Amino acid sequence: MSVVRFETPDYEVEAPVLVVGAGAAGLVAALAARAKGAEIVVLERDPLPRGSTALSAGLIPAAGTRWQTAAGAQDSPELFAADILAKAENEPDPAAVKRLAALSGPVIEWLADAHGLDFSLVDDFRYPGHSAYRMHGLPSRSGEELVDRLRQAAEAADVAILTGAHVTALFATPDRRVTGVEIARPDGSRERIGCGALILACNGYGGNKELVAQHIPQMRDALYFGHPGNQGDAVLWGEALGARTRHLGGHQGHGSVAHPHGILITWATIMEGGVQVNAEGRRFADESQGYSEAAAGVIAQPDAIAFTIFDARIAGIARQFEDFRQAEAQGAVIEAADATTLAERLGLPADALAHTLDEVERLKAQGGTDTFGRSFSGVKPLVPPYRAVRVTGALFHTQGGLVVDDDARVVGEDGGPLPNMFAAGGAACGVSGSKASGYLSGNGLLSAVAWGYAAGGAAADDAASR
Structure with a gap:
């Protein structure tokens, strides 16, 4: 169990800036600190940096970028905010939202220019809630490519990344200044590393069933x-150091994980005109609201299973994602020439499924809105042959955290910052509010790269001032 010890031990080694976690947040923080000349040590519990970043689609939302300009996409930090x-129904702190939106474009342009990450804009569909590409x-x-490229950039910048280093304790003075950490190695040995500034980039609590049951009881039995x-x-x-937390019930879910394959199916399958049905062959929600609340x-639904139905055109759009290509390769994507054959292959009632699809196409033709509130105005029809994936819902990561x-300095309950502790990514309170429905696509990686950038720069300044 991770603990805080109010003592100052002897340290085997010390680092001006210490980062816990080598996902996108930790690696961007390390690169930002290194850009200011700071010596950095990143601690990663796994044999290779992966984290939640590697499980994502690796898409970072950003406003006012050169890629948007080239594509003719009209956007600004103000519109993004x-x-x-x-x-999130105005639940997040407006100042935090403004800060992240303003940082988003400059951070990914810096990653491209300084570290060679070859970003491009997704300009063939919009995720729910975004008013611009x-x-x-x-x-x-893919998130795997993103974390790999960030790791390579960190290594090229002479950032020290210690893998197999599980932080089990923090050491702090009575005034809440962290002086170092204790790490456990795979062989059972332990080491103590001192620090001038500490950046927490070790995500949230999604893997802790007790905390999930406490803060997100509706997801306590969900696939993680x-x-x-x-x-x-x-x-x-x-919390042990008296930090303020907020919106601990906030989280990102996803209503389209291929089952039993365990592969994320992009929500483009929905936003481009697809639908979800249950085992009865009937729709059960407005799918266009977002994948998190879905x-x-x-x-x-019965057995926690649904079926995402789309067509070949949509499959072509989805195929730009590595996850979808893997799903096709593993046989998770079912093909059928018509609704009757699709029902047979999915084990659904043929009459009910045919009625559902007919009703959807009628609404599209009329530009109507269904009883769930989904508008089909301007949505392209589904054209056989169909595609479908058997899916379940899942908890991806938590969005609440340290204020x-x-x-990106951690704020105490008294309103002032802790002396030398910073937080980024899932460790920090995000901008999704207290509910799954507040999650705007990409909020997780937005918090990772933007707060990571802010934390790295400020921690380097902090360490240099000592």
Whole structure:
């Protein structure tokens, strides 16, 4: 169990800036600190940096970028901030939203220019809640590529990454200044590393069933699709040091994980005109609201199973994502020439499924809105042959966490910053509010790269001032 010890031991080695976690948040923080000349040590519990970043689609939302300009996409940080607040019903801190939206474009342009990450804009569909094309990704559209490229950039910048280094304790003075950490090695040995500044980039608590049951009881039995190491260490350490937390019930779910294959199916399958049905062959929600809130709806269906139905055109759009290509290769994507054959292959009532699809196409033709509130105006029809994937809902990662200021410094219950602790990514309170429905696509990686960038720069300045 991770703990805080109010003592100052002898340290075997010391680092001006110490980062816990080598996902996108930790690696971007390390690169930002290194750009200011700071010596960095990144601690990663796994044999290779992966984290929740590797499980994502690797898409970072950003506003006002050169890729948007080239594509003719009209956007601005102000519009992006408005979209974030609208999706989360104005629950997030407006100052935090403004800060992240303003940082988003400069950070990915810096990653491209300084570290060679070849981003491009997803410009053939929009995710729910975004009023402009603003998702930026690497060629494979995979989180694995993103974390690998960030790791390579960190190594090229002479950032020390210690793998197999599980942080089990923080050491702090009575005034809440962290002086170092204890790490456990795979062979059972332990080491103590001192620090000038500490950046927590070890995500949230999605892998901790007790904390999930406490803060997100509706997801306590859901499939967890995040990294098992996300045990809530940052929140627990922060609380022990008197840090403020907010929106601990906030989380990102996903209503389209191929089952039993365990592969994420892009929500483009829905946004481009697809639908979801249950085992009765009937729709059960407005799918266009978003994939995060869809998770609970799918889990509520018989056996927690639904079927995402789309067509060959949509499959062509989805195929830009590595996950979807893997799903096809593993046989998760079912093909059928017509609705009757599709029902047979999915084990669904043929009459009910045919009626459902007919009704959807009628609404599309008329530009109508269904009883769930989904508008089909301007949505392209599904054209046989059909495609379908058997899916379940899942918890991806938590969005609540430690409250931070504009420099990603952790804020105490008294309103002032802790002396030398920073947080980024899932360790910090995100901008999704207290519910799954507040999650705007990409909020997780937005918090990772933007807060990571802010934390790295401020921690380097902090360490240099000592």
